[in-house]
Amino acid sequence: MKKKLFWIAVGQFISACAYCQILNANDLVATGIGGLAAVVNRLTGMDVQMLLILMALPIFIWAFFSYNKKQIFYAGFSYLMFTFYVGIVNRYLPALHTDSIAAAVSGGLVGGIAGGIIMKQGVANGPESIVALYLKEKKGISVGTYYLIINTVVICSSIIFGNITMIIYSLICTFIMSAVTDKLIIGFEKYYNVSIMSDQYLEITQFIRDELNRGATFIQGMDTSNVKKKMLIQSVLNQQELIAIRDYVKSLQDDSFICASRSNSIIGRGFDVE
Structure with missing residues (x-):
């Protein structure tokens, strides 16, 4: 718990720096209550x-009587x-004025x-998150629909200042922020679910095990062109391993078939994506 609170505190310090020194300093609108507060401030x-x-207090009071107390604690601490x-x-660090x-x-x-x-850390990070989890x-x-609606409304509310350009840049900033957050949570490594249909399934499996140091699963299948039983091999590989298995299967020069699809979440031994 202490470790979780520590990282929440670190993350929120970085978030406050982005909010005050970059977004507010350059008239960009943040998302959620922070963005709404900036609009009202101006x-x-x-x-x-x-x-x-003042904006968060009513939500926390409502949540205290209506929602999970543990999530409220973490969301309250985070906020x-x-x-x-x-x-x-705002008081001690300089604003970083730059171009939009x-x-x-x-x-x-x-x-x-x-x-x-x-x-x-797997916790609600503020009043907006509590509402999102409750609605879900x-x-x-x-959650995605909720954030899309509320963030669009908050950012577009800055149209009262008559600066459409700032709204566009704020939306770009929000897109980049979401992409970076996803990368940090999911990870930068790309993994693929790979299915291989081949008569030489034993050789391919040995290559996966010995050369790639990965596991594989057999599923019995059937080739409908000649009604012949075949063994379907399934494995999870990263991008470099996918290239290696593709080249190896090509070298067999038979009618082996490979199908690979991107996997966004892998949990288990030998993988970093969670």
Whole structure:
């Protein structure tokens, strides 16, 4: 638990830096309550830290009586760290003013790293996450759909400032942030589910085991062209291993058949994707 809280705190510090020093400093709109607070701040001049607290408080009160207490604890701690760091960063660290493209890219990268660190802990990272999980469990609304709607509304609300360009750059930043977060959670290595139909299944399996150091599974199949029984080999390989097995099967010069599909989540010994 202490390790999880530590990484949440680290992630939220990085997130606060991206929010204050890059996004707000360059008039880009963040997602969620943070983005809404920034929009209200520009309209009214109210303190961003106070706006973050006032906007989240009703959600946490509702969640306390309606949702999982453990998730509320982690979401509350995560959001508290973010709000606390926003005050620290705004007061003591300089804003990083730059052009809109650089701000969108750097804000997306830094914010995505922060999101990946927090999401890898498997907890709700703020009031928006609590609402997303509640709607998924109780109403059947997917988390992705919820975030797409709320983030689009928040970012597009900045149209009241009359700057369409900033909305476009904010959307680019959000896309980059989501992509980086996904990469940190899923991993950068690409893995493939590979199915091989061949008469020489023993030789291919030995190659997979000895040369690639991977396991394989046999499934009995049948070739409908000649109604002949064949053995289907299934294995999970990374990109380099897929190229190696493809070249090996080609060298057999028979009617062996390979089908490979990308796998986004692999859990188990010998794999890094979770």
